[in-house]
Amino acid sequence: MKRALEKIRKSVFWFWDCIHGCKVRNHYNDVSKINGNFGTKDSERKRMKYLEDVISHATNTTPFYSDISPNLPLKDFPVINKSIIKENFEDFISEKYKDKPLHQVSTSGSTGTPFSLFHDKNKKNRNTADTIFFAKKDGFQIGEKLVYIRLWDEQHTKSKTVKWVQNIMNHNIFDLKDSDIQSLIDKLESDNSNKGIIAYASAYDAICHYLDKKNYGPVNANVHSVIAMSETLSEYAKKGMKKYFGVPATSRYSNVENGIIAQQCEDCNGNFKINWASYIVEVLDINEDKHAKEGEVGRIVITDLFNFAMPMLRYDTGDLGILKFDDDCGEYVLSNIEGRKMDMLYNTNGELITSHVVHQICLYEGINQYQLIQNGKRDYLFKMNVSKKFDKEKELISLYQTYFGNDAKINIEYVNDIPLLSSGKRKKVLNRFYT
Numbered sequence: 001m002k003r004a005l006e007k008i009r010k011s012v013f014w015f016w017d018c019i020h021g022c023k024v025r026n027h028y029n030d031v032s033k034i035n036g037n038f039g040t041k042d043s044e045r046k047r048m049k050y051l052e053d054v055i056s057h058a059t060n061t062t063p064f065y066s067d068i069s070p071n072l073p074l075k076d077f078p079v080i081n082k083s084i085i086k087e088n089f090e091d092f093i094s095e096k097y098k099d100k101p102l103h104q105v106s107t108s109g110s111t112g113t114p115f116s117l118f119h120d121k122n123k124k125n126r127n128t129a130d131t132i133f134f135a136k137k138d139g140f141q142i143g144e145k146l147v148y149i150r151l152w153d154e155q156h157t158k159s160k161t162v163k164w165v166q167n168i169m170n171h172n173i174f175d176l177k178d179s180d181i182q183s184l185i186d187k188l189e190s191d192n193s194n195k196g197i198i199a200y201a202s203a204y205d206a207i208c209h210y211l212d213k214k215n216y217g218p219v220n221a222n223v224h225s226v227i228a229m230s231e232t233l234s235e236y237a238k239k240g241m242k243k244y245f246g247v248p249a250t251s252r253y254s255n256v257e258n259g260i261i262a263q264q265c266e267d268c269n270g271n272f273k274i275n276w277a278s279y280i281v282e283v284l285d286i287n288e289d290k291h292a293k294e295g296e297v298g299r300i301v302i303t304d305l306f307n308f309a310m311p312m313l314r315y316d317t318g319d320l321g322i323l324k325f326d327d328d329c330g331e332y333v334l335s336n337i338e339g340r341k342m343d344m345l346y347n348t349n350g351e352l353i354t355s356h357v358v359h360q361i362c363l364y365e366g367i368n369q370y371q372l373i374q375n376g377k378r379d380y381l382f383k384m385n386v387s388k389k390f391d392k393e394k395e396l397i398s399l400y401q402t403y404f405g406n407d408a409k410i411n412i413e414y415v416n417d418i419p420l421l422s423s424g425k426r427k428k429v430l431n432r433f434y435t
Contacts, residue, residue, distance in 0.1 A: 006194060009167055010143030023122075027129035034277035035133065038331040043276075050305040051280060058311035063091040065311065074280065074314065079289045079301060081316040082115050093118065097309040107256035117257055120309035127259040130278055134263045137273075138250050140196035140225035147188065147223075149173055149199030173199070174420060176206045178213075185211075188221035196225035197245075201233040202426040204249055208240030209368055213387075219244045227252050227263075232337070232355070232428065236362035253337050255317060258304050262334050268326045271333040278305055281334070282314070283323035286352075295324050297338065297352065320344065343429045348378045348405030355429045357403045366390030369418040374431045380404060382412045 017024045030046070037043045051074065058065040068077065085092055102118040119127070132142060140146070149171045169191075171184055184207075188195065204226070211219070226241050226249040233251045242248040253262040253272055261279055262272035274281050283298040284291060292298030300319045304312045320338040325331070338344060338355050345355050358372045361382075366389030373381045380400070384390075397410045404410070420426050 003192075003194070006141075006143040006145075006167070008143070010141065013142050023125045024128050024132070027126050028132055031126075031129050031133045031275075031277040035273070035275065038276055047276060047280070047305075051303065054303070054305050054308065054311055055313065057094065057096075057308050058313055061094040061096050062311055064088055065313070074303060075291075077313050079284065079314045079316050080312065081318065085117065085310075085312075086115065092310045092312075094309055094311065100309075102309050105256050115257065117312075118309045119307055123304075123307045123309065126278055126306040130260045130275060134252065134260050134275070135196065135225065135227070137263065137265070138196070138225045138227055139247065140227075141194075143167060144224070145169055145191065145193040145195045147171065147184075147195055147197040147199075149176075149197070149203045150229075167193075173203055176203060178210055181207055181210045185216075185219060185221075188223070189219060192222060195221060195223045196227070197223060198227045198229060198252075200426075201228040201231035201237060201249075201251070202428075204228060204237035204241055205234060208237055208244065211240070211244050216244060218246065221245065223247060226250065229254060231426070232359075234359040234362055236359065251337075253319075253334065258302060258307070258312070258315070258317075261300075261302060261317075262337075265329065265333075268329040268331075268333045271324075271326055271335045272321075272337060273329065273333060274331070276331070279303060280305065281323070281332075283321060283334075284316075286320070292323070295322060297322055297336065300334070300337070343427070344431055344434070345372070345374055345404075345429060346377075346431070346434055347403065348407050350377065353403060357400070358428050360399065361396065364390060364392050364396060369426075371418050371427060372429050374433050376433050378405070378407055378409050379433075380408055380410045382410065383415050383418060384412060385415055385417060 014025065034043045034046055055074070055077075056070045059068050059070040060066075065077075097118075097120055100120065102120055103124050104116055104118055106116040135141075145167045147169045151173050169187065171180075223245040224247065226245060226247050228237070228249045229252045233249055238249045251264040251272070252260060254260045259278065260275055261281065262274045264270060265273035267273075280303040282291060282301045282303075283296075284301050285298055286292075297320055300317045300321045301314050302312075302317060303314055322335045323332055324335060326333045343355055345353050345357065347353050358370070361367055361370050361372075366387040367384055368387060369385035371383040373383065375381055382396070393412055397412070400410055401408050418426055
């Protein structure tokens with residue numbers, strides 16, 4: 001019965017879209033064609049046409065861009081960020097959309113600073129198409145049950161009717177105590193629906209730690225897709241989800257203000273396949289508005305090709321990553337998406353090192369939660385919630401001195417909990433010295 005309902009939901013979704021002009025279907029076909037044929041002239045022509053259209057629209061209808069020639073190449077446009085948009089909010093709104101119904105999106109951001117902007121209906125449809133495309137790439141189909149673990153606050157809460165129609169099983173990120181996880185597992189195993197799970201990466205850490213502790217066998221839950229969002233996914237969680245649910249967790253790089261920017265792809269050697277159909281992605285030098293060298297860490301800057309209500313050209317996401325060409329998939333991809341500069345680590349010589357070294361802590365048994373804080377040039381602090389099994393303090397300190405330097409002063413503070421942020425995310429790395 002439930003499998004039949006999945007097919008009905010899928011058919012109803014596309015039928016409803018069809019009688020309203022096939023807007024999502026047309027976007028979906030376009031996203032599939034462009035992203036599936038990145039190196040072709042037709043794909044490049046379409047992407048450049050979208051870029052020309054949004055530049056022309058921005059320079060002709062928004063006060064912020066009105067003094068800029070539409071003929072300038074994208075690299076000569078100013079780089080913007082959240083602060084610039086907030087300070088000039090009205091100037092970013094297109095005059096053609098000021099009297100039209102718009103969809104507001106809001107985020108607290110990793111720093112806790114609220115940020116909101118508007119999407120027009122076409123942008124909303126494009127985001128829906130992007131979501132369907134990238135979910136399908138990971139094995140999830142419309143109509144299947146979506147287990148959604150996130151912060152379910154007033155902005156995101158859905159009615160029972162909407163949850164039934166969209167086939168969503170929601171679980172709050174704040175409800176991941178042992179008893180909550182067991183309850184979730186029980187629900188998954190008692191429901192024979194085909195399922196996909198999407199959650200903050202830290203939720204998968206918590207689930208895998210619990211299942212390890214209980215010496216659980218495979219979870220019989222018909223899970224076909226596992227997607228991690230918003231935070232860096234650890235190898236521990238990726239392997240753990242494969243062990244217990246039969247599928248590895250795939251990282252998705254997205255934000256609230258734009259949508260899905262990239263998603264991890266095995267065909268691209270585990271790098272992030274960029275959503276070139278909907279965005280132009282640049283990686284700029286950390287300190288200057290010039291392109292970083294290929295293979296170097298820089299600031300991820302995107303141009304949204306479909307938000308005409310509030311055009312965002314060269315928007316600094318605040319995240320860091322590496323742009324490089326992948327020979328196997330024949331296109332430019334993102335690798336080592338690091339998060340914000342305040343989440344980066346430096347060794348005792350002041351050299352930037354990848355924050356992914358924090359995941360080496362998963363090699364040690366008995367660590368339930370952890371956070372690494374750099375307080376000074378040579379001062380580092382691990383906050384850890386551990387079980388009685390953990391007895392490798394000296395070994396852990398020695399390992400991390402190989403990353404930070406032999407003169408690194410590494411302290412460990414044992415705590416009962418690493419609290420979540422108001423957004424429901426948990427910071428694994430925090431730099432209080434280099435900000």
